[in-house]
Amino acid sequence: MSEATSDYGRGIDAEQALKYAIQHVAGERAEIIEGVITQVSPSWPHERTANKIRRQISPRCLELGYEIGSGNLDLPGSPNWYIPDLAVVPDDLVEDSNSLLPDQTLLVVEVTSPSNAETDRVVKRRRYAEYGAPLYLLVDRQERSTTLFSEPGPLGYTRVEGPHPFGTPLPLPAPFDLVLETGEL
Structure with a gap:
């Protein structure tokens, strides 16, 4: 093996390379979920719900x-x-940032699709809690329900409101202090 070949890959941060590629090379909006690149292409019913x-x-x-x-x-x-379906963040954080961290959000919303429902229900819920997203709203179109997760920690969310069937008003806590109407979702 030549010296140039043996040095290939040294000093390269694989995580950073993958995240750079997803932002600059993929050309389409895409996520990385547990190391797997997944194209984001929501349907119109999905977008309507969000x-x-x-x-x-x-x-x-x-x-x-x-x-x-x-x-x-x-x-x-x-x-x-x-790339969440919706995220609420303080206005001052969006000026110069290409990406934010989940703990910088106030609310993250994921709307399930047949192709990603289990990812939103299990993987993203676990990761959002691990990375400190204070509120995670799962809108499960297949189960026709909403679930609000709060009080994140390294082992998951410790507070769960739901699942509530569509049509059940869902209170969002401070700082929102409002009730989501879910009948039309």
């Missing part, structure tokens, strides 16, 4: 100076790079 939530929380977020979007969330030290 937008119904966005419309309900937008007035309160505007009042509080929060942004709602689906920007990148990095989970450093892991092979994960998520």
